[in-house]
Amino acid sequence: MIQIEAVPGIGEVAPGCDIGAILADALRPMAPVSGDIVVVTSKILSKAEGRRLSLNTIEPGARATEIATAIGKDARLVELVLRESTDVVRTGRNVLITRHKLGLVMANGGIDASNIGTDEADMVLLLPEDPDASATRLRADLRERLGVDLGILLSDSFGRPWRHGVVNVAIGAAGLPAIIDRRGDIDRDGRVLQMTQIAYGDLLASAAGLAMGEAAEGIPAVLVRGCTAEGDAPASALVRPLAEDLFR
Amino acid sequence: MIQIEAVPGIGEVAPGCDIGAILADALRPMAPVSGDIVVVTSKILSKAEGRRLSLNTIEPGARATEIATAIGKDARLVELVLRESTDVVRTGRNVLITRHKLGLVMANGGIDASNIGTDEADMVLLLPEDPDASATRLRADLRERLGVDLGILLSDSFGRPWRHGVVNVAIGAAGLPAIIDRRGDIDRDGRVLQMTQIAYGDLLASAAGLAMGEAAEGIPAVLVRGCTAEGDAPASALVRPLAEDLFR
Numbered sequence: 264m265i266q267i268e269a270v271p272g273i274g275e276v277a278p279g280c281d282i283g284a285i286l287a288d289a290l291r292p293m294a295p296v297s298g299d300i301v302v303v304t305s306k307i308l309s310k311a312e313g314r315r316l317s318l319n320t321i322e323p324g325a326r327a328t329e330i331a332t333a334i335g336k337d338a339r340l341v342e343l344v345l346r347e348s349t350d351v352v353r354t355g356r357n358v359l360i361t362r363h364k365l366g367l368v369m370a371n372g373g374i375d376a377s378n379i380g381t382d383e384a385d386m387v388l389l390l391p392e393d394p395d396a397s398a399t400r401l402r403a404d405l406r407e408r409l410g411v412d413l414g415i416l417l418s419d420s421f422g423r424p425w426r427h428g429v430v431n432v433a434i435g436a437a438g439l440p441a442i443i444d445r446r447g448d449i450d451r452d453g454r455v456l457q458m459t460q461i462a463y464g465d466l467l468a469s470a471a472g473l474a475m476g477e478a479a480e481g482i483p484a485v486l487v488r489g490c491t492a493e494g495d496a497p498a499s500a501l502v503r504p505l506a507e508d509l510f511r
Numbered sequence: 512m513i514q515i516e517a518v519p520g521i522g523e524v525a526p527g528c529d530i531g532a533i534l535a536d537a538l539r540p541m542a543p544v545s546g547d548i549v550v551v552t553s554k555i556l557s558k559a560e561g562r563r564l565s566l567n568t569i570e571p572g573a574r575a576t577e578i579a580t581a582i583g584k585d586a587r588l589v590e591l592v593l594r595e596s597t598d599v600v601r602t603g604r605n606v607l608i609t610r611h612k613l614g615l616v617m618a619n620g621g622i623d624a625s626n627i628g629t630d631e632a633d634m635v636l637l638l639p640e641d642p643d644a645s646a647t648r649l650r651a652d653l654r655e656r657l658g659v660d661l662g663i664l665l666s667d668s669f670g671r672p673w674r675h676g677v678v679n680v681a682i683g684a685a686g687l688p689a690i691i692d693r694r695g696d697i698d699r700d701g702r703v704l705q706m707t708q709i710a711y712g713d714l715l716a717s718a719a720g721l722a723m724g725e726a727a728e729g730i731p732a733v734l735v736r737g738c739t740a741e742g743d744a745p746a747s748a749l750v751r752p753l754a755e756d757l758f759r
Contacts, residue, residue: 429708430713430717469718473513500675
């Protein structure tokens, strides 16, 4: 049986705080064992890593200003999105979908302006610089503090082009298979499986999303027990490279 | 705490079998209570509803033959995909993504040629004709047999344009909120939430996917306990209408 439980007692995460210490303290009463998985929002890692920024420090260039006017967004935000991205995928009224430098196709370059825990209205939060590396560091830190080998998943919310509503996906992972490759496996009737890769990290992130509730409730970490998938693959393995993008 | 558990003991599902009776027998030892959710693959509903078809009965038309030649697929399968679809979204080498009549943008019009439990190599399986209605019927049936009000979710596997691997999504739902609308809610800092709809049905489907394992193992039903989201919305509410499709 798989069990999914919110990690209680994580308060507001301040810039530069010791996120490993905070998580270890919150996890200890839950008595996690090796193989359990901690899913944390990328947002609290971003905060801990000091990825906050004031839009007031951003000078929008000509392209950002042009896009901002066309779609009705803050030109400073658009400028920042462009700096975080390699490619503009689609624009529309109040819609800006780009390919982030990490390869993630998402709204607003992953820049978050909600629930960042500040009174300053112009503060925004960028994604962690290298989410797989953040997960790997956090895993080593929690191993040291708790004496167990936990899987770590950094999750974020993505919209989808053809479906309403957001789902949680994996943007960083360590100590678990973010993707499981079944190429060559045979089904029960002896046919080669058509869908040969499972986005296991995204399944985990979405499962944790059930316990995170909505942003307004602010549950930033979830413990998942009882998953048995073996292997190790980073969340970057979930990114479909530009060369395979049918929608470019 | 949310608990996710495979429903054991569901064997091969034959065309026209009584899926409600099979599921009730399998669920009874698990003692489900009202509010628990049963996630079943759309595949077993398709089988029970007799949605099997032999490709040998399909005469490909000119358009299907043309596409099939271009992308390297069986022209009879392409013909069937076109009949199931309103729109071809993208084609590529061995890739055929369409908008299914139900509004679902997916590979091969949701037609499944793996694990359909037959020796006949040309048999394929279509999606249930009306998955929300299938879920509603199954819910009423299980209420009668088990005396509890379960939520029912029909799941399927979807690829994504910018991410590797498949995830499980909701294509039919009854007795649960497939989508949760938070429009107008305020976050902890007093800002209006930007991401205001949660694809709760897709989160549930993906969570169940963790316990379904891979197709080769063939676990077609999962019991999810402890979810507290209230409300009722069909899976069709997850479909983004064509008019909102930025990628057309």
